[in-house]
Amino acid sequence: MSTETALANRPVAFDGLEAERRRWAAAAIFTALAMASLDTAIANIALPAIAADLHASPADVIWVVNVYQIALVATLLPLAALGEIVGHRRIYLGGLLLFTLASLACACAWSLPSLLVARVLQGLGASGIMSVNTALVRFVYPGRLQGRGFGYNAMVVAAAFTLGPTIASAILAFGPWSWLFAVNIPFGLVAVLIGLKTLPRTPRAAHAFDFPGALLAAACLGLFILGIGSAAHHARPGLVVTEIVSALLLGWVLIRRQADSPAPVLPIDLFRRPIFALSTATAICAFAVQGLAFVSLPFYFEDILGRTQVETGFFMTPWPLVVAIMAPIAGRLSDRHPAGILGGIGLALLGLGMVLLAMLPASPHVLDIVWRMAICGCGFGFFQAPNMKALMSSAPADRSGGASGMVATARLTGQTIGAALAALCFGLVGREGATVALVLGAVFAAVGCGMSVLRLVATPQSGT
Structure with missing residues (x-):
């Protein structure tokens, strides 16, 4: 076993990071969180411009928001479980890098299908960021300051939602909708570089990753969110019932399957x-x-x-x-x-x-x-x-x-x-x-x- 692996697997021997490193680690964490939170708000503002430019109907272009949210919610728990095994730092940085590259793909999209694929990848990246976000805050801040760290976390999300429409409107006043996604790229790359140097290596669990359980969790949450969204958009009752009931059945199977697991995905x-x-x-x-x-x-x-x-x-x-x-x-x-x-x-x-x-x-x-x-x-x-x-x-x-x-x-x-x-x-x-x-x-x-x-x-x- 390498020295690095041994260090990663040993019990936590420190209570947060020292002040200077903590500030830089928090900057990386909160920058990525702000980007993922902003992207939900700014995409809504851009939908009319995207529909006009890509010649899409309002009913079709709403999927630019929907696929991002479904990919995000469906993979939160599986990625959080994976973070316990490979380290929260890896999941966070991997999600941030994927989110940044997917933002480039969104900016370069030439059609609605290409944009939707890029948005799915962006949602997966955002899930990597959000799934282990609070876990990293817990390891970055010492116990006596953890409430303060979680307060900053909540402040960043709130500020992103407050400023999101204003930022989106300002960008659209000077450039095309693709700039809304391109603006993520420099911030994402800087946050990755800072995170590589400052984010802590958290303990890793010894158990294997439960791939079938992860797939069940993703399908359950994805269908649940899809079903609620279908109901909100007045879809056919039969479709809504099918999606919700399927999600509940998959959730029941997941709970039964993982009832005795020491670290279940759900x-x-x-x-x-x-x-x-x-x-x-x-x-x-x-x-x-x-x-x-x-x-x-x-x-x-x-x-x-x-x-x-x-x-x-x-x-x-x-x-x-x-x-x-x-x-x-x-x-x-x-x-x-x-x-x-x-x-x-x-x-x-x-x-x-x-x-x-x-x-x-x-x-x-x-x-x-x-x-x-x-x-x-x-x-x-x-x-x-x-x-x-x-x-x-x-x-x-x-x-x-x-x-x-x-x-x-x-x-x-x-x-x-x-x-x-x-x-x-x-x-x-x-x-x-x-x-x-x-x-x-x-x-x-x-x-x-x-x-x-x-x-x-x-x-x-x-x-x-």
């Missing part, structure tokens, strides 16, 4: 830990609120309140902006106070904000909208970092990959469920569906708040 071993299970469920509820809000609010502002598209864009900004401000603060607080309390307070504020938005008067002043959106952002930002820390710290260090994969899976699953439920609300009650979606979001926030508080009485298990 981390059912971690769900036996009450704090982990409650933190994951809380995350799904919170991100479902976000999905409900971000789909329904533009229609609410424009169709019910009669605001313009420009005004709507302005009204949507306070939420992620305040999240970016609150996340580091909540992260620091989580190093000293229980996540159950912080998360409960955050989700209570989020639910209050959703109710206040649903109760807006017919002709509200600008400030009436802004302060309500700010309350939502304050609550969501106050919840996110403490919940992430609770979820990661409740898992053993050698299962950081599985826990990290669930952080990203819970976020994307919650957002997708929320978006689909918002679409269902519109389908059932028409333009008033926006108000119903906001009230439903408040219900999800209340459920999440209750589960967060339950962590105060749940039996803790050591994550070490």
Whole structure:
């Protein structure tokens, strides 16, 4: 066995990186995370330009977003499991390099099929980044600063979503849609070079990678996201039912197959830990609120309140902006106070904000909208970092990959469920569906708040 392999396989003997190396490693981690998060937002803005340039219909061009999301979500857990075996550093750098090269392929795409292939590869690269993102943060920051690290992590995602539409609009004002993807290339290459020098070599598990289990997990999550997306786009009921039922059956087979595995691809071993299970469920509820809000609010502002598209864009900004401000603060607080309390307070504020938005008067002043959106952002930002820390710290260090994969899976699953439920609300009650979606979001926030508080009485298990 080589010296490098022996070092990689030995137990963790350090508590985070020294300050200088930690700053550079964090720069590499957060640059890649920002790129992967931005790419979801900017692709939506570019769809009309892509459709016009590639002579594609709106129904076809939406797959530019869909294939990226399906490839991303379907492979999160398999890549997280692989990271525990080959090292989170390799998965992260490999995903970042693939994402960067796929961005070049997207920029050079000459037809819709070529762009879709490149977007699938880009989604796989983004999955490599996101699947082990929080695991690396756990190893980069010492225990006393991990809440702060997770706070920065949440801040980067929020800032990416805040700035994404603005950045995309600015780029499209000066150049073609291909520039939206080309801009990733220099940042990706720089992040790879920094990461090669600074990212830590994490411990590696001795068990073999479960390829059949990984395929089952990918098919299960891919079909689930596809089914929810089909429902949101009002596909034939038979198709939606087939996709959802197939996903559930594959999930059942996966759970039965890996029931006795020490490190299953779907981390059912971690769900036996009450704090982990409650933190994951809380995350799904919170991100479902976000999905409900971000789909329904533009229609609410424009169709019910009669605001313009420009005004709507302005009204949507306070939420992620305040999240970016609150996340580091909540992260620091989580190093000293229980996540159950912080998360409960955050989700209570989020639910209050959703109710206040649903109760807006017919002709509200600008400030009436802004302060309500700010309350939502304050609550969501106050919840996110403490919940992430609770979820990661409740898992053993050698299962950081599985826990990290669930952080990203819970976020994307919650957002997708929320978006689909918002679409269902519109389908059932028409333009008033926006108000119903906001009230439903408040219900999800209340459920999440209750589960967060339950962590105060749940039996803790050591994550070490």
